[in-house]
Amino acid sequence: QVTLRESGPALVKPTQTLTLTCTFSGFSLTTSGMCLSWIRQPPGKALEWLAHILWDYDKYYNTSLRTRLTISKDTSKNQVVLTMTDMDPVDTATYYCARGTDNGGTYYFDSWGQGTLVTVSS
């Protein structure tokens, strides 16, 4: 059974750095064809992809947020960490991690965490 769980602060101040951790089980991020993505959703708005890290350590970032994001993985702990710098109130959102499964060069997200709401406010 695949499970994912996001953890991190519920409240951050503007300009601070957000660090989120996704802890997963039921699969290995060293297995060919696996990836793990971070996706966010502001209240009442659509899903927005942020970043993903592949089984082979390749990393990709949303172009509009690239300078603020860093994604990394610790395979020994089955964790993926996302940091986002210079937080702003517009970054208030529910942040999800999701497992991606290779489908001939593309990925679909077949398992999601429950999400963690991050509010940016002074």
Next chain:
Amino acid sequence: SYVLTQPPSVSVAPGKTARITCGGDNIGGKSVDWYQQKPGQAPVLVIYYDSDRPSGIPERFSGSNSGNTATLTISRVEAGDEADYYCQVWDSHSDHVIFGGGTKLTVL
């Protein structure tokens, strides 16, 4: 960057068929996935690779993709199908994930 366009809302009576579209430039050349999201819950994959269903997803859910439009079809709609639906593609040129703006399905 690649853009996916969905209608903001679709309404359908119980027992009828709902069709939710996802438009994109030559989207027929890409693999489209669909997610259902109910209020307060994480998204759930309902269709992948244009028309495949994950285990546990009812056969009432089906997908198609051709030209500039992909379509999620829900047959014999039930009250429990009321949710937001998102299409998604993987842009292989940039290795970016693209989501549509979402469609709210209302069961009348």
